[in-house]
Amino acid sequence: MLLVDDHPMVVEGIRQMLLPETDLRVVAQANGGEQALELLSAHPEVRVVLLDLSMPGMSGVELARAIRAGWAEVRVLALSMFHDHATVAEVLEAGGAGYVLKTASRAELSTAIRQVAAGRTYFSQDVADTLLQNLQITASLETPGPPAITRREREILQLIAREHSNLEIAEALFISERTVETHRRNLLTKTKCKSAVGLIQYAIRHNLLA
Amino acid sequence: MLLVDDHPMVVEGIRQMLLPETDLRVVAQANGGEQALELLSAHPEVRVVLLDLSMPGMSGVELARAIRAGWAEVRVLALSMFHDHATVAEVLEAGGAGYVLKTASRAELSTAIRQVAAGRTYFSQDVADTLLQNLQITASLETPGPPAITRREREILQLIAREHSNLEIAEALFISERTVETHRRNLLTKTKCKSAVGLIQYAIRHNLLA
DNA sequence: TAAAAAATACGTGCCAGTACGTAGGCCCGG
DNA sequence: CCGGGCCTACGTACTGGCACGTATTTTTTA
Numbered sequence: 001m002l003l004v005d006d007h008p009m010v011v012e013g014i015r016q017m018l019l020p021e022t023d024l025r026v027v028a029q030a031n032g033g034e035q036a037l038e039l040l041s042a043h044p045e046v047r048v049v050l051l052d053l054s055m056p057g058m059s060g061v062e063l064a065r066a067i068r069a070g071w072a073e074v075r076v077l078a079l080s081m082f083h084d085h086a087t088v089a090e091v092l093e094a095g096g097a098g099y100v101l102k103t104a105s106r107a108e109l110s111t112a113i114r115q116v117a118a119g120r121t122y123f124s125q126d127v128a129d130t131l132l133q134n135l136q137i138t139a140s141l142e143t144p145g146p147p148a149i150t151r152r153e154r155e156i157l158q159l160i161a162r163e164h165s166n167l168e169i170a171e172a173l174f175i176s177e178r179t180v181e182t183h184r185r186n187l188l189t190k191t192k193c194k195s196a197v198g199l200i201q202y203a204i205r206h207n208l209l210a
Numbered sequence: 211m212l213l214v215d216d217h218p219m220v221v222e223g224i225r226q227m228l229l230p231e232t233d234l235r236v237v238a239q240a241n242g243g244e245q246a247l248e249l250l251s252a253h254p255e256v257r258v259v260l261l262d263l264s265m266p267g268m269s270g271v272e273l274a275r276a277i278r279a280g281w282a283e284v285r286v287l288a289l290s291m292f293h294d295h296a297t298v299a300e301v302l303e304a305g306g307a308g309y310v311l312k313t314a315s316r317a318e319l320s321t322a323i324r325q326v327a328a329g330r331t332y333f334s335q336d337v338a339d340t341l342l343q344n345l346q347i348t349a350s351l352e353t354p355g356p357p358a359i360t361r362r363e364r365e366i367l368q369l370i371a372r373e374h375s376n377l378e379i380a381e382a383l384f385i386s387e388r389t390v391e392t393h394r395r396n397l398l399t400k401t402k403c404k405s406a407v408g409l410i411q412y413a414i415r416h417n418l419l420a
Numbered sequence: 421t422a423a424a425a426a427a428t429a430c431g432t433g434c435c436a437g438t439a440c441g442t443a444g445g446c447c448c449g450g
Numbered sequence: 451c452c453g454g455g456c457c458t459a460c461g462t463a464c465t466g467g468c469a470c471g472t473a474t475t476t477t478t479t480a
Contacts, residue, residue, distance in 0.1 A: 006313055007220075007223075007291075007312045007313055008223070008227070008313070008314070008315050008316060009220050009223035009224050009227060009312060009314070009319070010217075010219050010220055010223055010312070011223065012222075012223035012224075012226045012227050012316075013217075013218070013219035013220055013221065013222035013223025013224070013225075013226065014219050014222075014223070015223075015226075016222045016223065016225075016226045017218070017219060017222050054291070081217075081264070081291075102217045102219060102220070103216055103217055103218075104218070104219070105218050106218060106222075109219070150455090150456065150457085151456095152456075152457065153456095160407060161407065161411065163403065163404045163405060163407050163408045165436070165437090166436075166437075167436090175457085175458070175459090176458075176459055176460085177459095178458085178459050178460055178461090179457070179458050179459060181437080181438080181459095182457085182458080182459075183457085183458095184437080184438085185437095185438075185439080185440090186456095188438080193373065194373045194438095195373055195406075195437080195438080195466090196405075196406065196407050196437075197370060197371065197373050197406050197407065197410055198373045200407055200410045200411060201371065201410060201414075204411075204414060360425085360426060360427085361426090362426075362427060362428095363426090363427095375466070375467090376466075376467075377466090385427085385428070385429090386428075386429055386430085387429095388428085388429050388430055388431090389427070389428050389429060391429095391467080391468080392427085392428080392429075393427080393428095394467080394468080395468070395469080395470090396426095398468080404468095405436090405467075405468080406467075
C-alpha cells in the first residue's frame with residue numbers, strides 16, 4: 001500500500017502501527033499529491049492508497065479523483081480528522097472505498113485497510129453515522145423536494161459573503177437588483193435561514209466559498 | 211516528557227521519531243486532558259509536555275493553563291496543524307514555551323523539545339511568521355489603539371451568529387436594545403466590517419464561536 | 421486613587437434587506 | 451408538446467440594522 005500524508009509524525013506512526021501486521025506492507029510514502037502520483041507509477045503493485053485529506057497543494061479529494069481516473073484498480077482509503085457531511089460526501093463521490101478518522105486505533109486501522117484491500121468498504125463509526133444522517137436527509141427530502149443550491153445562487157452567496165450589497169452584486173453579474181433579491185430570498189428559503197447571517201454560516205459549513 | 215494527543219497514530223509516530231534521540235525519554239502518553247493531569251501527578255520527573263491542541267473534551271489550551279497553574283516548572287510545547295493568530299496567541303497567553311506544527315520533521319521536533327527543555331522557546335517557521343505579523347499589528351496599533359474584542363462583545367457576537375435580533379439579544383442578556391446596538395457598532399468598528407455578514411466571518415476566522 | 425476601559429443607555433434618521441405576490445423567457449426531459 | 455426547474459424581473463410595504471452623536475455608571479488597571 002501507499003501512504004500519503006504531509007505530516008511526518010503521522011506517517012511514521014502509521015508505519016509503526018502496521019509493522020506487526022505482516023500481511024500489510026507499506027510500499028512507499030508521499031508528502032503531497034504530485035509525489036503520490038509519481039510513486040503510484042513507479043510501484044504498480046500498490047493496491048491500496050491510504051491518504052490524508054488535508055494536504056497543502058493538491059487536496060486529498062483531488063488526489064482521490066486523479067487516482068480513480070488513472071488507476072481504476074487501486075482502492076482509496078481516506079484518512080481525516082473530520083467527518084462533516086460535505087467532506088464525507090466528496091470522498092464518496094471521488095470514489096473513495098473507505099474513510100477512517102485519525103482517532104482510529106491500531107486495530108481499527110488495520111481492519112479498515114484489510115476490508116478495503118479485499119474489495120469491501122470501511123467507515124469509522126462516526127463517519128457511518130454521518131452517512132446515515134445524509135441518507136435520512138436525502139430520504140426525507142424525497143417527499144418535499146431536495147433544496148439544492150443552484151450555480152447562480154452559489155455565485156450570489158459568495159458575493160454576499162464578501163459583504164457586497166445587492167446593487168453591487170447586480171452590477172457585478174450584469175443582472176437587475178430585483179433578480180439578486182429573488183435569488184437571495186430563494187437562498188433563505190432553501191437554507192431555512194432568517195437572514196444573511198445564517199446564510200454565511202451555511203455557506204461555510206457546506207464549503208460553498210472558494 | 212509527557213505526550214498528549216488523541217490520535218494514536220500521531221502518538222506512535224512521535225514515539226518512534228524520538229526513539230533514536232536517547233536523551234529524550236517519553237515517560238507517558240495521554241489521550242485527553244484529564245488523563246494528562248493524572249499522569250503528571252504520577253510522574254513528577256516530567257519536565258516537558260508535548261500536547262496536541264485539538265482534543266475532545268478539555269482543549270489543549272485549557273490543559274496548558276491547568277499545567278501552568280499546578281506544575282509551574284513543567285514546560286509546555288504545543289503541537290498543532292494550524293498557526294492562525296488567535297490560536298498562537300492563546301497558547302502564548304496560556305504560558306506555552308513553544309509551538310510546533312504537525313508538518314515538522316523529526317529533526318525539527320527533537321530540536322524543539324531540546325530547546326524547550328533547556329528553558330528556551332521554540333516556534334516553527336510559519337508560527338514565527340504569524341507571531342511577527344502580530345507584533346507588527348500590535349506595534350502599528352500603539353498609535354491608534356489595539357482593537358481587542360471584549361468579553362461582552364464576544365457574547366453579543368455569538369448571539370448575532372445564532373441569527374438573533376438585537377431585541378432578542380437584549381432580552382437574553384437583560385440589557386437594553388440600545389446597549390446591544392452600541393456593542394454591535396463597536397464590533398463593526400473594531401473588525402472593520404461593513405455588516406453582520408463580515409462579523410460572522412471574522413468570528414469564525416478567529417474562533418470566537420463556542 | 422486617579423485614569424482608562426468597558427458596559428450601560430437614549431434619540432434621530434436613513435436605507436438595505438426581507439416578506440409576499442406575480443410573471444415572462446429559456447431549456448431540459450417525459 | 452408540455453410541465454417543471456431555473457434565471458430573469460417588477461411592485462409594495464415593513465423593519466431591522468447601521469450611522470452619528472452623546473452621556474452615565476461600573477470595572478479594571480496603572
